[in-house]
Amino acid sequence: MKGFKASISVLVAAAACLLSGSASADPASRLDEIVQRGTLRVGMTGDYKPFTYLDKATGQFTGFDVDMADALGKVLGVKVEFVQTAWPQMMKDFEADKFDIAMGGVSITLDRQKKGLFSTPIMREGKTPIARCTDAAKYQSIAEIDKPGTRVIVNPGGTNERFARANIHAAEIKVYNDNVTIFDEIAKGDADLMMTDASETRYQQKLHPGVLCAVHPDKPFDFAEKAYWLQRDVALKDFVDQWLHISMENGSFKKMYDAWFE
Template identity: 45%
Template sequence: MLRKTALVKGIGLLLMAVLMLVGTNGEAGHLEDISARGTIRIGTTGDYIPMSYLNPQTGKYEGIDAELSKLIADSLGVKIQYVPTTWPTLTTDMQAGKFDIALCGISRNYNRAKNMAMSDAYGEGLFGKTILCRAKDAKRFQSIAAMDKPEVRVMINPGGTNEKFAHANFQQAQLIVYKDNADIPRQIAEGKADIMITETVEAAHYVRMDKRLAAPLKDKPFTRHSCGILMQKGDQEWLNYINFVLAELKMDGTMDRLEKKYLK
């Protein structure tokens, strides 16, 4: 509790300094807008366990990004206003200013960095593209070549890096675009598709939840990457602030605790 209080006070002082700087320039930035309205608008897809998942039973968001969102809001002394978005519309919604930041397991990559601002990384070394399949098929699917067959059905959610990976690596397999990302594991388990392209942390979660599923290549992912907090370009003070929060959470051990809880 003392560490959290110190973090909030330290970040509060930084916020005041940044607001004073913005005021002298005569331009309102995200920090000033958020302070004035008393809420931070957070864009999220709510379909990515264990990052950001809207639990239909409780109506609340769960996962590491939900906890990070709460910590960021607490540091600012404001409430959270979640703004639903989708993977196909994430970029356009962000650029249109529908939310102040987006957190939902967003991969850091060159294309996003060129078009938007991305925070420093978190979850380094814990994310990578892999597959989810039925347990009985685990030995069958040990390579891209073994999967890229006309009879293999690969299910992907639209608009994100999973879809891009599938199009780049499969020329013969059947690609099935399915909008409800959180429901794809069930589709695989019930035999409506053979493979889900997903992330290592998501695959591990579903294997724990459903014995019918397996992630045979989880420890040898096809790619490696980290996640970041997404925002509009052009507000360096806001980017600095978000990076400051992440740095403090790493320094006091909070980030390590959250990564162990959700990602390992």
């Protein structure tokens, strides 16, 4: 009996040691890894003004979310490394762990949610048309847009193409690969309109005054939110959410927002 009790004691002690060892061997959080590495890797397409734009001549990113990424890196105490991606390959790059966080006008989708976590939303909007000002009154509804002869232009691989293909059946959908110059196609008459995020239509209207007009951006066709797409790590999400909360309360978020959107 004494031998049995002794064996039980040995097993309990061994189990305790194993549990203690496994606890100490738990991998660090993504947040810890970023701090230890000294670098925050930020995935960006560089083709979505005013959120992100890559100047290919200089290799420099600029935009609202570039400023936000720099601010996040500062509070983390690390350098920011921008990693160029593209809308059609963003999911694959995310799964391949090429960056810790995707920024630059990223919309929340359930497909993306399956792969990672989203921060607190930074913007609420939806898809709305942008067209030549002379034609804007013709494209107030999906029904008015979805007619034979209407040319709807989209950039490939993102939520704009997905929205167009889900709602446009009679009109022509024209895929155009350069999201930076795509609005010039509308301005010069090679396409009739694009349905994109309301924030982008407002910005492009500013860039093309009197030529391109945002169509009811305050009443978009659908509901969407933008946020920052994080690798699945609760500690990192909690940190980013708290940083956003503080930024929105102390006015620093508004200051950066106003610099690009107002």
